[in-house]
Amino acid sequence: MRLAEVVATSAVVAATRSRLAKVAALADLLGRARDGGEDELTTVVSYLGGALRQRRTGLGWRGVADLPEPADEPTLTMLEVHAAFEALAAEQGPGSQARRASAVADLFGRADAAEQRWLRGLVTGELRQGALDTLVQDAAAKVAGLPPADVRRAAMLAGSTVTAGVTALTGGAEALARFVLTVGRPVLPMLASSAGDVTEAVTRLGGPVAVDTKLDGIRIQVHRNGSEVVVTTRTLDDVTARLPEVVAVVRSLPAETLVLDGEALALDEQGRPRAFQDTASRTAQSHGATITPFFFDCLHADGTDLLDAPLRERLEVLDRLVPERHRAPRLVTDDPVAAEEFAAGVLRAGHEGVVVKDLAAGYAAGRRGAAWIKVKPVHTLDLVVLAVEWGSGRRRGKLSNLHLGARDDRPGAPAPFVMLGKTFKGLTDELLAWQTERFLALRTHQEGHVVHVRPEQVVEIALDGLQRSTRYPGGVALRFARVLRYRDDKTADEADALGDVLRLGATPEGPEDTPPGD
Numbered sequence: 241m242r243l244a245e246v247v248a249t250s251a252v253v254a255a256t257r258s259r260l261a262k263v264a265a266l267a268d269l270l271g272r273a274r275d276g277g278e279d280e281l282t283t284v285v286s287y288l289g290g291a292l293r294q295r296r297t298g299l300g301w302r303g304v305a306d307l308p309e310p311a312d313e314p315t316l317t318m319l320e321v322h323a324a325f326e327a328l329a330a331e332q333g334p335g336s337q338a339r340r341a342s343a344v345a346d347l348f349g350r351a352d353a354a355e356q357r358w359l360r361g362l363v364t365g366e367l368r369q370g371a372l373d374t375l376v377q378d379a380a381a382k383v384a385g386l387p388p389a390d391v392r393r394a395a396m397l398a399g400s401t402v403t404a405g406v407t408a409l410t411g412g413a414e415a416l417a418r419f420v421l422t423v424g425r426p427v428l429p430m431l432a433s434s435a436g437d438v439t440e441a442v443t444r445l446g447g448p449v450a451v452d453t454k455l456d457g458i459r460i461q462v463h464r465n466g467s468e469v470v471v472t473t474r475t476l477d478d479v480t481a482r483l484p485e486v487v488a489v490v491r492s493l494p495a496e497t498l499v500l501d502g503e504a505l506a507l508d509e510q511g512r513p514r515a516f517q518d519t520a521s522r523t524a525q526s527h528g529a530t531i532t533p534f535f536f537d538c539l540h541a542d543g544t545d546l547l548d549a550p551l552r553e554r555l556e557v558l559d560r561l562v563p564e565r566h567r568a569p570r571l572v573t574d575d576p577v578a579a580e581e582f583a584a585g586v587l588r589a590g591h592e593g594v595v596v597k598d599l600a601a602g603y604a605a606g607r608r609g610a611a612w613i614k615v616k617p618v619h620t621l622d623l624v625v626l627a628v629e630w631g632s633g634r635r636r637g638k639l640s641n642l643h644l645g646a647r648d649d650r651p652g653a654p655a656p657f658v659m660l661g662k663t664f665k666g667l668t669d670e671l672l673a674w675q676t677e678r679f680l681a682l683r684t685h686q687e688g689h690v691v692h693v694r695p696e697q698v699v700e701i702a703l704d705g706l707q708r709s710t711r712y713p714g715g716v717a718l719r720f721a722r723v724l725r726y727r728d729d730k731t732a733d734e735a736d737a738l739g740d741v742l743r744l745g746a747t748p749e750g751p752e753d754t755p756p757g758d
């Protein structure tokens with residue numbers, strides 16, 4: 241298969257808003273790629289999801305900043321491209337940088353202009369978007385003639401869309417069914433959609449729901465097999481060695497095999513939650529505050545897999561095995577008023593909100609299906625830092641005012657991110673010091689006092705709302721944005737998209753609330 245066919249499909253997917261049309265275009269391509277053998281197919285599935293097959297190529301933004309003249313005709317094949325990146329990834333030792341540069345010049349010199357743009361996006365990660373994964377899963381299911389839920393489930397269990405997609409296309413239902421929950425192997429976590437208030441969330445789900453305390457710590461998944469315990473994060477990184485308290489708690493539970501989902505939290509002496517940064521720094525260093533695990537789901541217990549069991553049943557097992565002091569406080573109700581009252585109490589206790597959950601739903605990775613709905617009182621967005629301004633006065637010598645962008649999910653968007661505003665509010669001295677170093681490392685170029693950076697750092701912003709704006713290209717600006725924390729557990733493709741932002745609803749244009757600099 242030629243690279244041009246993948247580039248063309250990718251353009252069709254970006255240009256339509258229709259989910260059906262996106263899946264159809266991807267399926268058409270996957271159907272053709274299937275005939276090319278497993279290596280080619282794996283490459284196509286991976287690239288359609290916006291990712292290279294190599295974990296590291298030693299190539300970054302800088303390495304593809306200056307490209308040779310594009311070729312007139314697209315001639316590259318997928319296997320040639322893959323082989324070129326394999327060779328790049330294998331380069332090491334003295335002189336490797338020069339050899340890498342010449343390999344890049346060779347590869348990109350054989351690509352036409354559209355292919356060059358696309359390959360550059362692939363290398364820098366700009367093509368990656370969380371939503372692409374489920375589209376590729378659905379397309380693979382369509383070609384294989386399998387229910388989309390089966391492929392999604394395999395991806396959750398394998399922790400990889402590429403593995404699940406290729407298996408569906410080459411081995412069919414039988415091969416797919418071999419992906420089972422294995423104690424000791426982490427699965428992709430279930431995520432939540434959001435609602436403006438608790439009543440809306442309860443009404444949307446209908447019927448009795450679990451209203452769970454939303455604990456502001458670090459997502460953990462714990463696998464126990466006898467005395468073996470493994471703790472992983474939302475991104476499936478192993479943090480077992482850093483969280484001995486969690487290991488000890490799980491070892492004390494009355495079950496031989498166990499998979500639990502929960503949140504690890506730093507608590508002060510009064511049992512109130514401490515700032516997220518305190519908890520987060522604990523996975524980075526292994527000292528500091530005491531960490532307490534709180535579990536809210538059970539996926540396996542003593543030989544019984546519970547992934548497909550309704551939440552009601554999973555919670556029964558959880559309540560039986562885990563003592564109350566290690567569970568997220570919860571109310572089961574179908575009454576929105578009772579749910580609102582419970583949520584108000586949760587906020588008074590210092591937690592960030594609630595997650596309202598459908599008691600009849602199974603456990604499914606990702607955000608689709610919306611069986612979990614989070615409700616937080618202030619709006620928060622996960623945005624990407626596009627540039628930073630040098631501070632003045634007390635902040636001289638520090639990178640301060642952040643330029644914030646959302647993923648631009650509009651068809652034909654001119655750039656991957658669209659700027660929504662700036663803020664320097666909420667930044668402590670510690671954060672200023674940290675971000676100065678971080679953004680200097682990400683610097684691409686400087687214009688006046690504005691340092692442009694590679695769009696890789698996600699930051700969680702609280703805001704009062706949106707206002708319409710003629711100043712910013714998305715047509716809206718953030719109102720009273722302030723920094724809550726840096727999200728090192730999220731990549732830029734998991735940041736909020738303009739579509740998510742607009743759902744907050746904009747008020748008419750008002751005076752600019754964030755002064756242009758500090």
Ligand SMILES: Nc1ncnc2c1ncn2[C@@H]1O[C@H](COP(=O)(O)OP(=O)(O)OP(=O)(O)O)[C@@H](O)[C@H]1O
Pocket residue numbers: 430431432433452453454455456457458459474503536568595614
């Ligand atoms: N009781 C709970 N049930 C489910 N998730 C919870 C609970 N308490 C805290 N959480 C956290 O909330 C997250 C669910 O929200 P979401 O899927 O939107 O992830 P997120 O983008 O990391 O959310 P946020 O930034 O709001 O924490 C989970 O990943 C988990 O870390």
